[in-house]
Amino acid sequence: MNREIYAYKCKRCGTMHYPFRMVCKECKQNDFFEFDTVPLPKNGKLLTYTKVYNLPAQYEVATLGLGIVELENGMRMLGQIEIDNPKMGMPVKGNVEVVRREDYDDFYGMVFRDA
Amino acid sequence: MRDVYVAGIGITTFTRLEFALSEIASYASMMALKDAGVSEVDQVYVANMGAPRVNHQTALASAVVDSLSLTPAGAAAIENGPASGGSALKAGFQAVASGMEDVVLVAGVERMREVNNLEATDFVATLTHPIAEYIYGVTLPAHAAMFTRLYMDKYGVTERHLAMVGVKNQNAALNNEWAHLQQEITLEGILDSPEAMTNNPYVAEPLRFFDACPVSDGGAAVVLVSKEKALELGRPLIRLSGVGQATDTHAVHERVEPTDLLAVRKAAADAFEMAGLTPEDVDVAELHDAFTILEIAESEEVGFFPRGEGHLALERGDTALGGKIPINVGGGLKGRGHPVGATGVAQAWEIVTQLRGDGGARQVEDAKVGFTCNFGGFGNNVVCLTFVRED
Amino acid sequence: MSVDLEKILRPVDTPMAPYVPKYMLLASGEAVVVRPVERDEIPDILKHVEPLLHVERDYYDVVGARLYSELLAHYRHRYQDQYVLAVQIDGELAAVVNGRQVNPKLGMSLHTVALRRGLRVGAHAFAAKMEYHFDELGHDEVLVVAESPIGFRRWMIEYKLEKRFEVPHELGGVPSWALTRELFDAARSSLVVGRRPVPPELLDKAMDKILPPSDPPTPALDPLSATRSKYDPTATALMVERWAMERAEEASKDA
Structure with missing residues (x-):
């Protein structure tokens, strides 16, 4: 199954947002839910990253890679990274997977790997 | 608008405290009320972030106002993440400045050591964007780490600069009997010796253990009053002269320039404008060094140093006691500790202590103008304040 | 014929290679020495363990009580194959660790108690005892449990210990975790430090006398x-x- 994460495009001025917001950041004119959903691109370049050692209690792994990626269309998003030797500016490719499990709930998000 | 003065200050030791949350707030408040010499107040604001989640308690202000036997004064809790303290001070300022109240008690409190470290980390992480950040396992150290990497790349800040901030602030805490960390550290021990990388492991690359503030319990309080009341009480006249608050995008990745802390810039500029001051006028400052990088970045954004030169000022010793603009001489969050809801009020406590000349071994000589920056979220909600001693 | 009951009750210790002392610098810049403790020095340590029985936080009370009994039993010859290491800063007792040999291939970690906080003294002490099990005693595996959340995070997560839940640990009968030689070797570069030999003046100071901890954990x-x-x-x-x-x-x- 090919899962997507969506950006929100203002129906009035066309500005794209991620994550969802109620009012367009650019024109501030749109009313309730006046956005079109557009899948976010999955390729991009790694802007910055970290490897976290002190994780919230639910995680059973010892470390977690996180990064902010600039996607092909210029938008940015934060995601988990599974890359052995990350470098700033390196090309990455994302996939939507389970990023957190809490009790019986699965949460999906973008996981980036070496492109 | 009426002028607003700080008539009394109080604080508890920042450490792991085995007192109930409301007792910690009340203890600091009692000290502040005693210091001010007042026994009745018109309004109480209690700054706190975690009571419902960490301590299983809601409506904290009602508990505190009653515990202090200050009923029927008005009381409200203010939750605004790590900027709760600054926000409560702003509310107290507004109450007095508007002429609505004459005496306002502002207390800040947090008891986050009630849960273990992993739960505390998760609790603070709940301030991040729920969908675009939190679910990924983002923590505040993670945000700070990603910010640090960009900052290093852009301005040439190194791990040594970060360690220098850590050593400066943690050792400054040795001069502050209320501070959490009472343990000297050296650059050799955390950076240069063969054991340094084990002594000082990564918490989120490139940030290390000694780059982060400790998890602390603690409370702080101040009493804000009108000028008339301040003159009547006869305490040193310390005026809360400037208040600025600004916000930025909730999700960090949405910021146009990810190394900019626009909310810090705006909040500081607004505070200085209201006070009729400039950054050059400041004698002593408290910046929100939850992570060492933040002291460097904020020292630039509030206008003490040009962009990208905070680490150079650090190298020159400008930010140390005796330097051009001493920052965090009481240890900052790094050394004093960071009970999140209390921090903004504790910063005011330190500045008022300095302006009164009560700083002891950490006293900045002839300090007349003080400044605080209370940084909430990862820079998405910031309160800056200026304080002036009037002779 | 009289029976020498003591001969029956007193365990015969298996000869174990001595721990070779090492030293390292802490975050404070202070030098810390890790060295083995002789049986006749045990009372000097007991004196500083006893106050911990009244410190609830981080399970110092449970750990303190158990460590006290282990050390006392060792001193009075009622514990087999136990070793004790002391971690000292300028003579001052900063941490105590102990453990024992179950058989020539298996070690059992008992306790790690830090008396100075905030400098990772406990982490260094734990690493030193694991180093002893693997490098000197030649064990293939060491069984470990934690009483406090801090301990759990240090040992189970930082060393990524394996589960040995089928083995009840001697400490409270709880399920065991195991540090294998492979895991230890993987952690070596980041978690195990120390220099040998210890400069004579440092070692002499440590061996001379176990001085009281300057800032031990205290009750609330x-x-x-x-x-x-x-x-x-x-x-x-x-x-x-x-x-x-x-x-x-x-x-x-x-x-």
């Missing part, structure tokens, strides 16, 4: 705290406070 300020803490429904602290008051009363009667 508030005697009623335990009744309010969700982690102490048994109100141990309250009980201890009552005993202290009773003792003070007795003392005043005597005087």
Whole structure:
């Protein structure tokens, strides 16, 4: 199954947002839910990253890679990274997977790997 | 608008405290009320972030106002993440400045050591964007780490600069009997010796253990009053002269320039404008060094140093006691500790202590103008304040 | 014919290679020495373990009580194949670790108690004892458990220990975790430090006398705290406070 994460495009001025917001950041004119959903691109370049050692209690792994990626269309998003030797500016490719499990709930998000 | 003065200050030791949350707030408040010499107040604001989640308690202000036997004064809790303290001070300022109240008690409190470290980390992480950040396992150290990497790349800040901030602030805490960390550290021990990388492991690359503030319990309080009341009480006249608050995008990745802390810039500029001051006028400052990088970045954004030169000022010793603009001489969050809801009020406590000349071994000589920056979220909600001693 | 009962009760210790002392610098820049403790030095350590019995936080009370009994039993020859290492800063006792050999291939970690906080002394001490198990005693595996969340995070997560839940650990019969030689070697570069030999003046200072800890963990300020803490429904602290008051009363009667 090919899962997507969506950006929100203002129906009035066309500005794209991620994550969802109620009012367009650019024109501030749109009313309730006046956005079109557009899948976010999955390729991009790694802007910055970290490897976290002190994780919230639910995680059973010892470390977690996180990064902010600039996607092909210029938008940015934060995601988990599974890359052995990350470098700033390196090309990455994302996939939507389970990023957190809490009790019986699965949460999906973008996981980036070496492109 | 009426002028607003700080008539009394109080604080508890920042450490792991085995007192109930409301007792910690009340203890600091009692000290502040005693210091001010007042026994009745018109309004109480209690700054706190975690009571419902960490301590299983809601409506904290009602508990505190009653515990202090200050009923029927008005009381409200203010939750605004790590900027709760600054926000409560702003509310107290507004109450007095508007002429609505004459005496306002502002207390800040947090008891986050009630849960273990992993739960505390998760609790603070709940301030991040729920969908675009939190679910990924983002923590505040993670945000700070990603910010640090960009900052290093852009301005040439190194791990040594970060360690220098850590050593400066943690050792400054040795001069502050209320501070959490009472343990000297050296650059050799955390950076240069063969054991340094084990002594000082990564918490989120490139940030290390000694780059982060400790998890602390603690409370702080101040009493804000009108000028008339301040003159009547006869305490040193310390005026809360400037208040600025600004916000930025909730999700960090949405910021146009990810190394900019626009909310810090705006909040500081607004505070200085209201006070009729400039950054050059400041004698002593408290910046929100939850992570060492933040002291460097904020020292630039509030206008003490040009962009990208905070680490150079650090190298020159400008930010140390005796330097051009001493920052965090009481240890900052790094050394004093960071009970999140209390921090903004504790910063005011330190500045008022300095302006009164009560700083002891950490006293900045002839300090007349003080400044605080209370940084909430990862820079998405910031309160800056200026304080002036009037002779 | 008289039976020498003591001969039956007293365990015969298996000869174990001695731990070779090492030293390292802490974050404070202070040098810390890790060295083996002889049986006749045990009372000097017991004196500083006893006060921990009244410190609830981080399970210092449980750990302190167990360590006290292990050390005492070792001193009085009622514990087989136990070793004890002391971690000292300028002579001052900063941490105590102990463990034992189960058989020539298996070690069992007993306790790690830090008396100085905030400098990772406990982490260094734990690493030193694991180093002893693998490098000197030649064990393939060491069984480990934690009583406190801090311990759990340090050992189980930082070393990524394997589960040996089918083996009840000697400490409370709880499921064991294991540090294998492979895991230890993987952690070596980041977690195990220390230099040898120890400069004579440092080692002499350490061997000379075990000095009291300068800032040991102490009981909470508030005697009623335990009744309010969700982690102490048994109100141990309250009980201890009552005993202290009773003792003070007795003392005043005597005087």
